[in-house]
Structures are given as C-alpha cells and as structure tokens.
Amino acid sequence: MAVHNYDVVVIGSGPAGESAAINAAKHGKRVAIVERQSSVGGNCTHWGTIPSKALRHQVKQIMQFNTNRMFRDIGEPRWFSFPKVLERSRVTIDQQVELRTKFYSRNRIDLFFGVARFRDDNTVVVRDNHEGAEELSAPQFVIATGSRPYRPADVNFRHPRIYCSDTILGLSHTPRTLIIYGAGVIGSEYASIFSGLGVKVDLIDTRERLLSFLDDEISDALSYELRNYGVLIRHNEEYRSVEGDEAGVVVNLESGKRLRADAFLWANGRTGNTDELGLENIGLEPNGRGQLQVDNHYRTAIPHIYAVGDVIGWPSLASAAYDQGRSASDEFLGEDFRFVDDIPTGIYTIPEISSVGKTERELTEAKVPYEVAQAFFKDTARAQITGDTAGMLKILFHRETLEILGIHCFGDQASEIVHIGQAIMQQKGEANTLRYFINTTFNYPTMAEAYRIAAQNGLNRLF
Numbered sequence: 001m002a003v004h005n006y007d008v009v010v011i012g013s014g015p016a017g018e019s020a021a022i023n024a025a026k027h028g029k030r031v032a033i034v035e036r037q038s039s040v041g042g043n044c045t046h047w048g049t050i051p052s053k054a055l056r057h058q059v060k061q062i063m064q065f066n067t068n069r070m071f072r073d074i075g076e077p078r079w080f081s082f083p084k085v086l087e088r089s090r091v092t093i094d095q096q097v098e099l100r101t102k103f104y105s106r107n108r109i110d111l112f113f114g115v116a117r118f119r120d121d122n123t124v125v126v127r128d129n130h131e132g133a134e135e136l137s138a139p140q141f142v143i144a145t146g147s148r149p150y151r152p153a154d155v156n157f158r159h160p161r162i163y164c165s166d167t168i169l170g171l172s173h174t175p176r177t178l179i180i181y182g183a184g185v186i187g188s189e190y191a192s193i194f195s196g197l198g199v200k201v202d203l204i205d206t207r208e209r210l211l212s213f214l215d216d217e218i219s220d221a222l223s224y225e226l227r228n229y230g231v232l233i234r235h236n237e238e239y240r241s242v243e244g245d246e247a248g249v250v251v252n253l254e255s256g257k258r259l260r261a262d263a264f265l266w267a268n269g270r271t272g273n274t275d276e277l278g279l280e281n282i283g284l285e286p287n288g289r290g291q292l293q294v295d296n297h298y299r300t301a302i303p304h305i306y307a308v309g310d311v312i313g314w315p316s317l318a319s320a321a322y323d324q325g326r327s328a329s330d331e332f333l334g335e336d337f338r339f340v341d342d343i344p345t346g347i348y349t350i351p352e353i354s355s356v357g358k359t360e361r362e363l364t365e366a367k368v369p370y371e372v373a374q375a376f377f378k379d380t381a382r383a384q385i386t387g388d389t390a391g392m393l394k395i396l397f398h399r400e401t402l403e404i405l406g407i408h409c410f411g412d413q414a415s416e417i418v419h420i421g422q423a424i425m426q427q428k429g430e431a432n433t434l435r436y437f438i439n440t441t442f443n444y445p446t447m448a449e450a451y452r453i454a455a456q457n458g459l460n461r462l463f
Contacts, residue, residue: 014042016309017144159244182268357406373458381445388412
C-alpha cells in the first residue's frame with residue numbers, strides 16, 4: 001500500500017472541501033483531496049445545486065417562450081420532454097467539472113478518487129473502484145462529504161416509478177402526474193420545475209405552511225404562484241404507505257386520503273454522508289441523521305479534525321458551505337476566522353426567493369418598532385419589459401433609526417437583488433440606513449430600482 005504524507009487532507013470535493021483545500025494550498029500547505037465519485041465537484045455539481053438550477057433555467061425559458069405574446073404570433077406553444085431538458089442541463093455539469101479540475105491542478109492539490117476511511121485520527125485509507133488502496137497521513141483533516149436524500153426504509157426506492165431528489169435526475173420520461181412528498185426547499189423547487197413542464201403536481205407538506213422559516217408574506221406569495229401553475233398543495237399531511245405498481249404509485253395518507261400519480265418524488269430530509277468514513281475507529285459519532293457535531297470553529301470532538309458543509313447540517317447551502325470550508329482552514333492556518341451565520345437564503349423556485357435578516361414575525365415577537373418598505377415588481381419598468389412582473393421587494397427597517405433589519409425578495413433575479421441590500425446591512429452604525437436607497441441614483445430601467453421605490457414607500461409610512 002502506497003503511503004503519502006500531507007499537511008492537510010480534505011475528504012469531499014464539493015464547495016466546502018474545495019474552498020478548504022484551495023485556501024490551505026494558497027498558504028503553502030501540501031494538500032490532498034479525496035472524492036468518492038469519478039470526477040470532482042461533489043454532490044453540489046453532480047446531483048444537487050448545479051443540475052437542478054440548470055434544469056430550472058431551461059424550464060423557465062420554455063415558460064417564457066410559451067407565455068410571450070410575440071412568440072405566440074408566430075407559432076403554437078412548444079413543450080419539451082423532461083429528459084430533453086435534462087440533457088441540455090448536463091452541459092453545465094461538464095463545464096463545472098472541467099473548471100474545478102483546473103483549480104486543483106493550478107494549486108498543485110493531489111486528487112484521490114475513492115472512498116476514504118479513517119484508520120486512526122491521523123490516517124485515512126482510500127480505496128478505489130478497482131480494490132486499490134492508498135494511505136494518506138496528515139496532522140489536519142477536513143470532512144466535507146456532504147449529504148444525500150434521506151430514504152425511509154418503508155418506501156421502495158428500487159421501484160422504477162419511485163424517486164428521490166438524486167435519482168429523479170435519471171428520469172427517462174415525462175410523467176403526466178407527479179406526487180412530491182416534502183414541501184421544503186427541494187420539494188418546492190421541483191414542484192416549480194415539473195409544473196412548468198405541464199406536469200400535474202400534488203405537493204404534500206408535512207407542515208401547515210410552505211417554508212415556514214420565510215417571512216409569512218413571501219411564503220404566501222410562493223403558495224399563490226405554485227397554485228397558479230396548477231400545483232395542488234396539501235398541508236399537514238403524513239404518509240402511511242407508498243405503493244408502486246406497473247401503472248403508477250399510490251400514496252396513502254394518515255388522514256385517510258389516497259393519491260395516485262404516474263411517479264412519486266421523495267423530497268423530505270437529507271442524511272449526512274458519514275457511514276463509510278470509519279468514524280468508529282476514531283471515536284466520532286454522528287447524530288441520527290448522519291451529521292457531525294462541531295463547535296463554533298468547525299472542530300469536531302477531535303480538535304484537528306474539522307467538519308464543514310452539509311455534513312454538519314444547517315444551513316445546507318452551497319454558498320455557506322464554501323465559506324465554512326475557507327473559515328475552517330483559516331482556523332488551523334492561524335488566519336482571521338469567521339463563523340458563517342449571516343447567510344442569505346436562495347430558493348430557486350419559479351419565481352425565485354431570497355432573504356437575509358429578520359422576518360416580520362421575529363421582529364414582532366421581539367417587540368422591535370419596525371416599519372415595512374415595499375415595491376411590487378409589476379410597477380417597475382424593467383419587469384414590464386421582461387414580462388417577469390410577479391413578485392416584490394420588501395425591506396424591514398427600524399422606524400426610529402432607519403436601520404435595515406431584514407430584506408425579503410420574491411421574483412425574477414431575487415437571489416441577485418438581495419445582495420444590494422445585504423451590502424448596506426453589513427455597514428456599521430449609521431451607515432446601515434434606508435436613506436442610502438433614497439440618496440443613491442439607480443440605473444433605469446433595472447430591477448435594482450425597486451430599492452429606491454421601496455425606500456420611498458417606507459419613509460412615507462413614518463409620522
């Protein structure tokens with residue numbers, strides 16, 4: 001068995017592992033990264049963020065074509081099969097893999113493809129698909145193995161019509177009807193995608209409202225838009241059984257309801273990828289969802305072994321995972337450390353959602369004297385030009401100091417728009433003020449102009 005010595009070994013090449021490895025390499029460390037798949041990028045590139053967002057973009061283009069009056073004048077609506085749309089999305093995956101492979105080469109980071117398993121707390125053994133094995137030793141380790149869909153034992157995922165959010169990317173036909181169980185971020189995104197392709201979707205929510213961590217008004221807006229595209233949302237439901245047959249899938253709910261569809265997508269929860277790491281050999285124990293516990297410096301119970309990204313749970317966002325990886329390596333490199341907690345949400349439904357800061361509910365419960373500033377996209381020239389008029393920008397601010405407390409955006413380009421307000425929120429003291437948007441000239445027509453409109457709306461509410 002070949003033995004290799006490094007300063008840092010990173011397990012997993014998703015956003016968290018990549019940033020940890022590159023940051024350490026740029027500080028002169030000898031770094032190795034282990035990836036169990038045959039190419040770099042992790043689940044983010046191959047199964048999660050990139051495929052689903054690329055798929056969403058293709059579907060959104062189809063929807064725009066079919067609803068644009070100019071195109072309707074020259075032809076009938078066009079509908080594309082799910083496999084055809086997915087095929088076009090794979091181009092992005094290939095581009096991402098090529099780009100990230102170059103990152104590792106440029107920074108002289110050694111790549112090992114295979115499954116890493118701890119032999120002791122300073123050594124992992126990497127076994128590839130051909131039963132070859134190599135031993136990697138280092139004084140510092142970063143676990144960034146990500147997560148996979150949680151799959152309950154009483155649901156038969158081997159059935160050809162029952163899918164999870166990974167296997168749905170292998171769907172070889174376009175179902176006429178689809179049941180999605182779980183109305184979290186992933187379930188809501190796929191409900192948008194499939195309904196945009198003309199599929200009749202039943203979205204089963206185990207809670208009383210969609211994405212309850214969002215501002216209530218934004219959650220309500222998402223519910224409206226999904227229903228507008230024909231999605232039937234069923235709240236406060238739990239499954240009793242999921243039964244697949246040759247013609248489709250029957251879902252029996254605890255409430256006594258029976259639903260039938262051509263296909264079924266499970267989108268309820270995720271599990272950390274820790275079961276093959278050999279953690280029992282070093283005394284680390286994941287929780288019931290396979291996630292590792294870390295302190296506020298991303299250290300596990302073994303101080304020189306760090307864990308970042310989806311494998312530690314919240315917030316399970318690629319953006320946060322990237323920053324967590326860099327911060328963890330900053331910690332053992334002796335650089336300035338930042339705990340990643342000020343994170344904007346990015347939810348790629350159609351239309352998309354993004355927010356940062358407090359919600360109205362949170363501010364009301366804390367008895368903070370806030371006011372609301374809002375702009376509806378239907379009133380902006382840019383949205384009228386593009387036809388993406390659904391949605392709004394909502395700014396919550398302190399009615400006495402004008403400090404911005406929260407920004408909530410629903411609509412086209414929401415995940416881009418939110419960063420303008422986020423930048424102002426990050427300013428210290430009096431620099432964080434709603435008046436910034438009054439005293440700044442925005443290009444016209446733009447979506448960013450909504451900040452000026454909202455700020456004027458908010459100031460008009462004060463007395």
